[in-house]
Amino acid sequence: MRKLKTERQPEILDAALAIADERGLDALTMRAVAERIGLTPMALYGYFRNKDELLDGLVGRLLTTLPAGPPSESWDQRLSAFAWATRRLAREHPSVFPLLFARPSVTADAVRVVDWIYQALIDAGVPDAEVPRIERMVSTFVLGFATSEANGRFSAASHDVRSRRGRGDFPAHQRLMPYLDAPADLDAEFAADLADLVRIIRPA
Amino acid sequence: MRKLKTERQPEILDAALAIADERGLDALTMRAVAERIGLTPMALYGYFRNKDELLDGLVGRLLTTLPAGPPSESWDQRLSAFAWATRRLAREHPSVFPLLFARPSVTADAVRVVDWIYQALIDAGVPDAEVPRIERMVSTFVLGFATSEANGRFSAASHDVRSRRGRGDFPAHQRLMPYLDAPADLDAEFAADLADLVRIIRPA
């Protein structure tokens, strides 16, 4: 079978997304997906050539849920809306989100998102030659931040450090301890980071 | 067996790293590691409680190879050295590197690296209260850039887009086509991004 069926693809991806959200990426197996929609595992292979393609489909599904900012808004409004939507996606689907980073994902869905960002940067007055670099910088940061949050890289550090305090191992940590004890307000932090980024983009 | 043996841990991690470098992360199985050092798979469980712990050990091993910048250098020299060393790590071990992003990794190794960055930011004159945020921003970007490079997120986009040109799907891509055809000089790009970051950090 060369050509793939498409009708039930969305249904399959819904099931896969639900499983990953509920039980984590490790639980996302072909057998689990099949069982959820009442098929045998092998039936899925009529819709996706293999598991990797199913995961790519999942990535595409996530990307299509990113809303295109209406061109009426200003470039920084559109950029900011995209960034916050991306981060929301990561919070809603923390298990699946890291796949966005792991897979090259040169699908039409991904290119469409990049095109929005290109357009926003062009409207911001960034020279054409610089647009691709700035896009990579911005999307790397946004994806990186959201991914870090999704898999817990931003939390619990101070707890571990406290157990080591008293020994002089980590002087900067000791000095900053009052600021490390409280968990960071990541909403405010994301906003501040975005403001810094916009400051880079805004033409001198 | 509650307590783990440690003597042969480095040997095991060396084998694991070599396998991942040579044949990819998928080939990094307990059986493959065991065979490489002439043991049975179950022997590894005396040194690591399970495969996840072995992977955590691998992350730690990578982190320890990041050199501490001598405090004699200026803060931006140290920061830049750290960034380039991180990126070099990603190029040397592209299969394993993404694990740095995937695992919270609050081990002593990770905290030590963070401590260097804290110190550099303090020396840069960043207010104490802002240091943790800036550290997260910088390391998110550096890790994100290096990870993107390692798994190919920065390449081959234009090739796919070219096949879609002619249809008006992606207007910004069409306008930027001359700059998308040539592969980006990622060395120069990384340097430019770092310069932008340093500009954010440097106190007004």
Add this chain to the structure above:
DNA sequence: CGCCTCAGTCTACGGTGTAGAGGAGTCTAC
């Protein structure tokens, strides 16, 4: 009627991580 296509099933294979039991070798104490 015969034949084709299609959606889905069934069976099976080689791989995975790892639990549990046991077996050699060495160290210590009597």
Add this chain to the structure above:
DNA sequence: GTAGACTCCTCTACACCGTAGACTGAGGCG
């Protein structure tokens, strides 16, 4: 010298994984 404990490792086995290959049963169409 020998019994026991401890350490390091092996062996066997299990449940689960992705998926190849062959099959079934139900239309559609000549």
